[in-house]
Amino acid sequence: MVRTADAVVIGGGIHGCSCALHLARRGISVVVVEKDHVGRHASGVNAGGVRRLGRALPEIPLSVAAMGLWHNIAELVDDDCQFVPSGQVRVAENGEEARGLEERASLLRDAGFNHEVVIGREELRDLLPAVSPHCVGGMVVVDDGHANPYRTTMAFKRKAESLGVRVLEQVRVLRIAKRQGTWRVDTSTDPLDVPVLINCAGAWGDSVAVMLGEPVPMQAYAPMLMITARMPFFVKPVVGAQGRTLSLKQFANGTVLIGGGVRGNAVRTTNTASLEFGGLSVNARTAAQILPTMRGARIVRCWAGIEGYMPDGIPVIGPGRQEGVFHAFGFSAHGFQLGPIVGSIIADLVTTGATAHPIGPFRIDRFDSPPQRQRDALT
Amino acid sequence: MKSHYQLAIVGAGPAGMAAAAAAAECGATSVVFDEQPAPGGQIYRAVETPAAVDRAILGVDYWRGAELAKTLRDCGVDYVPGATVWQVSPTREIGVTVDGTAMLITADQVIVATGALERPFPVPGWTLPSVMTAGSAQVLLKSAALAADGAVFAGTGPLLYLVAWQYVQAGVAVKAVLDTTPISNYFRATRHLAGALRAPQYLMKGIRLLRGIKKAGVPLIRGVRDLRMRGDDAVSAVEYRRGHDWQRIEADQVFLHQGVVPNVNLSYSIGCRHTWNEAQLCWQATTDSWGESTVEGVAIAGDGAGINGALAAEYQGRIAALGALYRLGTIDADERARRAAPARAALAAERRIRPFLETLYRPPKYFRVPPDDQTVVCRCEEVDVAAIRKAVAVGCVGPNQLKSFSRCGMGPCQGRLCGLTVSELIADFTDLPVSEIGYYRLRPPIKPLLLAELAELQTPAASDR
Numbered sequence: 001m002v003r004t005a006d007a008v009v010i011g012g013g014i015h016g017c018s019c020a021l022h023l024a025r026r027g028i029s030v031v032v033v034e035k036d037h038v039g040r041h042a043s044g045v046n047a048g049g050v051r052r053l054g055r056a057l058p059e060i061p062l063s064v065a066a067m068g069l070w071h072n073i074a075e076l077v078d079d080d081c082q083f084v085p086s087g088q089v090r091v092a093e094n095g096e097e098a099r100g101l102e103e104r105a106s107l108l109r110d111a112g113f114n115h116e117v118v119i120g121r122e123e124l125r126d127l128l129p130a131v132s133p134h135c136v137g138g139m140v141v142v143d144d145g146h147a148n149p150y151r152t153t154m155a156f157k158r159k160a161e162s163l164g165v166r167v168l169e170q171v172r173v174l175r176i177a178k179r180q181g182t183w184r185v186d187t188s189t190d191p192l193d194v195p196v197l198i199n200c201a202g203a204w205g206d207s208v209a210v211m212l213g214e215p216v217p218m219q220a221y222a223p224m225l226m227i228t229a230r231m232p233f234f235v236k237p238v239v240g241a242q243g244r245t246l247s248l249k250q251f252a253n254g255t256v257l258i259g260g261g262v263r264g265n266a267v268r269t270t271n272t273a274s275l276e277f278g279g280l281s282v283n284a285r286t287a288a289q290i291l292p293t294m295r296g297a298r299i300v301r302c303w304a305g306i307e308g309y310m311p312d313g314i315p316v317i318g319p320g321r322q323e324g325v326f327h328a329f330g331f332s333a334h335g336f337q338l339g340p341i342v343g344s345i346i347a348d349l350v351t352t353g354a355t356a357h358p359i360g361p362f363r364i365d366r367f368d369s370p371p372q373r374q375r376d377a378l379t
Numbered sequence: 380m381k382s383h384y385q386l387a388i389v390g391a392g393p394a395g396m397a398a399a400a401a402a403a404e405c406g407a408t409s410v411v412f413d414e415q416p417a418p419g420g421q422i423y424r425a426v427e428t429p430a431a432v433d434r435a436i437l438g439v440d441y442w443r444g445a446e447l448a449k450t451l452r453d454c455g456v457d458y459v460p461g462a463t464v465w466q467v468s469p470t471r472e473i474g475v476t477v478d479g480t481a482m483l484i485t486a487d488q489v490i491v492a493t494g495a496l497e498r499p500f501p502v503p504g505w506t507l508p509s510v511m512t513a514g515s516a517q518v519l520l521k522s523a524a525l526a527a528d529g530a531v532f533a534g535t536g537p538l539l540y541l542v543a544w545q546y547v548q549a550g551v552a553v554k555a556v557l558d559t560t561p562i563s564n565y566f567r568a569t570r571h572l573a574g575a576l577r578a579p580q581y582l583m584k585g586i587r588l589l590r591g592i593k594k595a596g597v598p599l600i601r602g603v604r605d606l607r608m609r610g611d612d613a614v615s616a617v618e619y620r621r622g623h624d625w626q627r628i629e630a631d632q633v634f635l636h637q638g639v640v641p642n643v644n645l646s647y648s649i650g651c652r653h654t655w656n657e658a659q660l661c662w663q664a665t666t667d668s669w670g671e672s673t674v675e676g677v678a679i680a681g682d683g684a685g686i687n688g689a690l691a692a693e694y695q696g697r698i699a700a701l702g703a704l705y706r707l708g709t710i711d712a713d714e715r716a717r718r719a720a721p722a723r724a725a726l727a728a729e730r731r732i733r734p735f736l737e738t739l740y741r742p743p744k745y746f747r748v749p750p751d752d753q754t755v756v757c758r759c760e761e762v763d764v765a766a767i768r769k770a771v772a773v774g775c776v777g778p779n780q781l782k783s784f785s786r787c788g789m790g791p792c793q794g795r796l797c798g799l800t801v802s803e804l805i806a807d808f809t810d811l812p813v814s815e816i817g818y819y820r821l822r823p824p825i826k827p828l829l830l831a832e833l834a835e836l837q838t839p840a841a842s843d844r
């Protein structure tokens with residue numbers, strides 16, 4: 001039996017579920033096709049960091065808009081997603097790093113943003129009493145925070161379903177072809193015929209793009225995380241570092257999550273994300289040097305999730321080259337926070353052909369060599 | 380210790396010790412890691428130091444262990460006690476902590492001989508302090524003679540009777556043994572009696588143990604169908620039911636036991652395929668006839684690949700080592716077959732008793748799939764049956780999703796104490812076979828690792844090769 005709908009979303013991560021939700025709110029009938037189960041990959045296993053702090057300039061307008069939604073997330077999905085506006089801080093370990101933070105803050109001010117605030121030694125100690133004495137200052141975003149990633153993704157899914165979205169799990173998109181003006185999507189079960197197709201396939205986004213004739217230079221890696229046994233409460237904001245890879249947060253139950261982007265190996269065909277303890281060791285050392293209390297922490301679990309990275313570190317968001325195609329993938333290890341807004345942007349594009357958000361930098365054709373771009377322009 | 384070995388063996392129980400001996404005979408550079416301070420594993424714990432308790436009390440089997448331990452010491456392999464292996468990767472990189480130093484080493488072949496664990500026994504109150512397992516009762520007795528008078532033993536299976544008997548022999552008073560073996564099991568087991576009679580030593584041993592317990596005047600109460608622990612800060616009484624009425628025994632120490640199951644944490648974390656063993660009601664790594672798992676170069680020997688007991692583990696250890704030596708190119712196929720032949724024959728003989736034991740001591744469903752909504756399943760995160768029922772009702776289809784739904788299985792024990800219960804509970808709620816429900820996806824470190832140790836991790840590049 002061939003199914004039909006107004007739109008098919010490929011991928012049941014935070015972005016796929018958010019697209020489905022926002023489209024459904026605008027009266028579009030949507031089917032989400034997920035090869036495993038919703039939240040199985042990056043969206044369900046990430047660090048849950050909800051931050052504007054330190055984002056690449058092109059992402060900031062989107063990130064700021066997303067933050068507005070996060071602060072009222074229950075209005076959108078009927079669940080608080082365990083969002084905690086704990087604040088985020090990035091620590092400077094020496095004068096040079098502190099100057100780097102100053103420069104960054106002025107760069108942002110020039111661009112019209114003032115959410116990132118530089119703090120000195122004393123303020124850093126007030127905010128982070130456990131910080132190592134060698135740290136000289138930091139940068140804070142007070143109302144950034146963190147949320148529970150799996151719960152968030154499931155909340156988006158459930159809300160979308162309550163608005164009529166159908167979610168097909170353990171169904172894989174195999175081929176896509178244009179047929180009499182609609183897209184024929186062949187899956188591991190029944191095919192679908194739809195006018196609109198949205199690629200939210202995360203770390204598999206490039207393979208869906210290839211099905212559409214739009215190859216992109218994406219790489220898959222497996223950022224790693226480790227979590228400790230419960231510890232006495234000692235740190236409120238999420239802690240990062242200016243000069244090194246680190247993201248550390250303590251949850252309400254006392255466990256501490258450490259990550260920040262050290263990578264293991266991803267094998268996409270088998271869904272495996274393997275750990276690389278050499279990298280985790282570096283991560284542990286950073287945590288122990290910035291927050292010496294961490295030395296006594298017991299690590300009880302490590303894991304990794306598969307994520308798609310673009311060469312310039314920012315995602316692909318926007319229309320594809322063919323009519324009725326839209327992309328939102330390759331979030332390069334910081335796409336969770338953007339989830340609530342990207343769905344709304346895609347819904348803008350699908351329903352009106354435009355969006356007020358500045359998405360130019362995320363065009364899929366930005367990786368084309370100039371001659372290729374010209375050829376595209378001519379045809 | 381070197382940074383690379385031809386063969387690394389994890390576990391110095393009967394399987395690991397026998398594997399090491401076989402490897403030494405053929406001259407492969409090998410290492411044996413074990414968490415304990417001395418060789419022996421669970422069954423032969425502290426076998427070299429008879430001080431705590433007279434060996435006679437622990438039974439004749441003990442001598443066998445002492446010999447294996449002596450061979451391990453003398454055969455020339457690197458034996459590293461006090462070594463916690465917290466990861467083995469599919470490419471056989473081994474993460475191990477010795478004396479507070481964590482390091483990575485590599486091996487061409489790995490034998491996982493990490494033995495068995497006691498099956499969870501989730502009854503109301505099983506999480507109260509001073510409710511322990513029969514295995515821990517034995518540790519108390521073997522290692523420090525810490526065993527106290529007046530404990531109640533409850534459950535089923537040879538180890539329960541053995542430990543109760545050992546207590547009696549050591550002159551420690553036992554208040555009662557509550558036997559939960561369903562009476563119907565006795566009838567079912569008679570079908571396998573013929574096989575059992577070909578290994579009469581096991582039957583005789585069982586009879587001798589029970590006789591010894593009764594002779595000491597310990598009440599042996601059979602056919603116990605319901606069990607719950609009572610107490611506020613710690614256990615103060617056991618209540619049980621055979622027919623209609625609850626009975627009560629005051630006790631400030633209770634030992635529960637309903638059999639042992641493979642310790643699959645390491646093999647799962649390596650990525651080995653596992654299957655559900657319906658006869659033994661447990662997950663076990665899938666292995667070929669040389670013990671090799673579905674991950675190349677990683678073999679499983681002993682109880683980790685299905686429960687067969689200490690002697691079988693010894694033979695399996697030997698067979699797995701010969702398989703590894705063959706893959707290393709140290710011996711050829713003929714030599715492998717020739718050296719394995721006696722062990723294979725002995726293993727087959729050892730296995731004859733299993734159908735009988737498995738049927739007789741098969742724990743009933745009401746003690747594996749707790750019927751009571753308030754019974755705690757995950758001790759670390761305090762998740763009860765009701766919470767799991769609720770998660771399944773809203774669409775949770777397996778143990779891994781259950782983690783995300785409820786934190787069940789996410790505590791420091793890594794699911795050791797709840798994994799089986801969770802698989803069986805979800806199967807029960809969804810009316811699917813356990814084999815389709817699966818188990819937790821496990822990740823290293825499979826043993827807690829101090830952040831400071833990880834921070835100072837010694838990698839092969841750093842240490843001498």
Ligand SMILES: Cc1cc2nc3c(=O)[nH]c(=O)nc-3n(C[C@H](O)[C@H](O)[C@H](O)COP(=O)(O)OP(=O)(O)OC[C@H]3O[C@@H](n4cnc5c(N)ncnc54)[C@H](O)[C@@H]3O)c2cc1C
Pocket residue numbers: 010011012013014015016033034035036037038039040041042043044045046047048049050051171172173174200201202203204205208222223224225259304305306307328329330331332333334335336337338
């Ligand atoms: C360990 C880790 C930590 C992270 N920490 C943070 C953080 O703190 N803050 C932050 O903002 N971001 C973080 N991220 C990044 C964030 O998780 C991702 O950017 C985001 O979840 C991506 O969402 P997605 O929906 O695009 O992808 P995914 O969640 O990967 O979803 C894509 C889905 O598409 C499915 N799919 C693929 N191909 C097909 C096909 N052919 N047919 C059907 N289905 C298909 C996949 O199975 C998958 O479920 C982290 C990522 C990881 C891995």
